[in-house]
Amino acid sequence: MIKLKHISTIYEDDFMALKDINLEIKHGEFVSLVGPSGAGKSTLLKILTRELLANDGEAIIDGVNLAELDSDDIPFLRRKIGTVYQDFKLLSAKNAFENVAFAMEVCGASDEDINKDVPKLLSIVGLSDKANNFPHQMSGGEKQRLAIARALIHRPKMILADEPTGNLDMVNTYDIVKLLLKINELGTTIILATHNREVVNTIGKRVISMEMGKIVRDQIVQGKYII
Amino acid sequence: MNYRDTLEKIIAHGWTNFKRNSYLSIGTTGVMTLVLLLFAGLMSLNFLSTKIVESLQDKVDISVYFKTDSTEEEVMLIKKDLENNSLVKSVAYISKDKALEDFKKLHAGDPLIQESLAELSENPLQPALNIKAVDPMKFGDIVTFLEGNKFRSFIDKINYYENEAVISRVQSITNGVRNWGLIISLLLALVAIMVTFNTIRLTIYNQKNEIEIMRLVGGSNWHIRAPYLVEGSLYGILAVAVTLIIFYPVVFLISPKLGVLIPGVSLVGYFFSNAIQFILLLLVIGILLGVASSAIAIRRFLKI
Numbered sequence: 001m002i003k004l005k006h007i008s009t010i011y012e013d014d015f016m017a018l019k020d021i022n023l024e025i026k027h028g029e030f031v032s033l034v035g036p037s038g039a040g041k042s043t044l045l046k047i048l049t050r051e052l053l054a055n056d057g058e059a060i061i062d063g064v065n066l067a068e069l070d071s072d073d074i075p076f077l078r079r080k081i082g083t084v085y086q087d088f089k090l091l092s093a094k095n096a097f098e099n100v101a102f103a104m105e106v107c108g109a110s111d112e113d114i115n116k117d118v119p120k121l122l123s124i125v126g127l128s129d130k131a132n133n134f135p136h137q138m139s140g141g142e143k144q145r146l147a148i149a150r151a152l153i154h155r156p157k158m159i160l161a162d163e164p165t166g167n168l169d170m171v172n173t174y175d176i177v178k179l180l181l182k183i184n185e186l187g188t189t190i191i192l193a194t195h196n197r198e199v200v201n202t203i204g205k206r207v208i209s210m211e212m213g214k215i216v217r218d219q220i221v222q223g224k225y226i227i
Numbered sequence: 228m229n230y231r232d233t234l235e236k237i238i239a240h241g242w243t244n245f246k247r248n249s250y251l252s253i254g255t256t257g258v259m260t261l262v263l264l265l266f267a268g269l270m271s272l273n274f275l276s277t278k279i280v281e282s283l284q285d286k287v288d289i290s291v292y293f294k295t296d297s298t299e300e301e302v303m304l305i306k307k308d309l310e311n312n313s314l315v316k317s318v319a320y321i322s323k324d325k326a327l328e329d330f331k332k333l334h335a336g337d338p339l340i341q342e343s344l345a346e347l348s349e350n351p352l353q354p355a356l357n358i359k360a361v362d363p364m365k366f367g368d369i370v371t372f373l374e375g376n377k378f379r380s381f382i383d384k385i386n387y388y389e390n391e392a393v394i395s396r397v398q399s400i401t402n403g404v405r406n407w408g409l410i411i412s413l414l415l416a417l418v419a420i421m422v423t424f425n426t427i428r429l430t431i432y433n434q435k436n437e438i439e440i441m442r443l444v445g446g447s448n449w450h451i452r453a454p455y456l457v458e459g460s461l462y463g464i465l466a467v468a469v470t471l472i473i474f475y476p477v478v479f480l481i482s483p484k485l486g487v488l489i490p491g492v493s494l495v496g497y498f499f500s501n502a503i504q505f506i507l508l509l510l511v512i513g514i515l516l517g518v519a520s521s522a523i524a525i526r527r528f529l530k531i
Contacts, residue, residue: 071530072447074442075447075448075450076445078445079445083443089436089440090440091440092437093248093434102441102444102446103444103445105450106441106445106446106450111232154445
């Protein structure tokens with residue numbers, strides 16, 4: 001489903017964030033992307049959402065070469081992907097319901113579907129009673145669960161989570177991890193970028209380790225966070 | 228989802244944005260109101276200066292004096308020629324008798340002149356034509372036309388040569404008022420447009436993150452942009468409403484005072500008889516400014 005061939009990325013200040021990355025991720029996998037800050041995890045995710053265009057190499061998702069997408073096609077790529085960020089990236093001017101609904105609206109869903117699906121998903125992530133709250137009226141854990149609800153609402157084929165537990169305490173962290181595992185069981189590919197060793201070791205699935213912009217280790221089964 | 232639903236939704240989103248950012252919305256609307264008031268003020272000034280220029284130009288004419296022995300028929304031939312000339316606005320004939328009458332009236336209080344006139348056996352004054360030009364700049368051409376006329380021999384003198392300095396002075400003043408008025412209006416309008424643009428840009432900059440998030444969630448450019456354009460046009464429409472509420476009473480108050488300064492000019496009359504055009508013009512300016520500023524400001528955040 002995802003194929004990266006010889007991907008290299010250089011930032012404007014000549015910093016080489018990714019160096020010759022080769023990677024293949026199959027449908028339904030749960031991949032933990034680990035490594036210290038600055039290893040290139042976030043850059044790699046940005047390549048997949050086409051926030052960044054690789055300077056070299058090919059990134060292919062579902063047979064589509066991302067370099068060939070023009071600006072108008074990018075939204076269609078992103079609708080196949082659900083994204084969860086450390087800083088949540090919620091729309092502060094919209095309440096919980098509207099935040100989730102927005103992701104459906106952009107796909108052209110009808111009001112009827114929105115009014116049916118959004119409450120269902122809010123209840124799955126445990127936010128039924130917060131539907132009318134704005135992000136600033138919610139706790140960190142609640143915001144992250146809301147972000148996950150938004151990422152899931154349009155039934156994406158894969159979820160990219162960039163340090164989703166970075167701002168959360170232990171209890172909330174495990175809630176989120178459990179949620180991601182459950183989503184994965186239902187068939188959605190998950191790529192989780194994190195530097196939280198305990199989280200990675202608990203999950204025990206494929207682990208890709210990165211350092212200085214390179215993949216240094218790829219453990220397919222029962223992966224551990226090893227430095 | 229059909230187009231009507233989509234449109235309703237976009238407008239609803241725009242209105243929700245406007246309400247939720249109420250402080251910012253009120254501020255932006257306020258700035259736009261000031262800008263529109265400035266436009267309305269410029270239009271008033273433009274109207275007044277045009278009226279002043281018109282009344283000045285109306286006072287400028289040239290007179291053609293005919294030889295005392297020329298007959299009315301001969302003068303009429305020239306008058307007809309002049310009336311057929313496109314440069315001429317109007318020609319008034321003043322006969323010898325009329326000229327004498329006017330002269331007597333003018334000097335009614337001067338016994339010496341009255342006595343002198345009484346002693347004359349015949350009317351010493353000349354018949355004349357008073358000419359007003361469509362464009363006072365073209366008096367020279369009218370004079371040339373007269374000089375080359377086949378009835379030139381009936382003409383005694385043309386007072387353009389005596390009044391040339393005055394005429395060109397009036398011309399330079401009216402041209403100055405027009406040109407400088409236009410330049411100042413354009414400059415102020417430009418400043419007003421930049422102020423509006425910057426205010427809206429700041430309003431949208433404030434929502435930079437939101438716009439980028441919408442892009443990341445998979446929103447198409449139009450889906451993201453449309454509510455902001457609606458919001459921009461709402462600023463415009465509200466600003467027009469506030470402008471009208473302020474402007475018309477002010478015009479109503481100052482118009483009589485201006486009427487005293489410049490007789491025959493009614494600001495109220497002007498703005499009431501052209502009310503529909505005026506309101507439409509403000510709406511076009513307001514909405515266009517709001518929408519265009521929003522569209523330009525949002526562009527750079529949609530690149531992600």
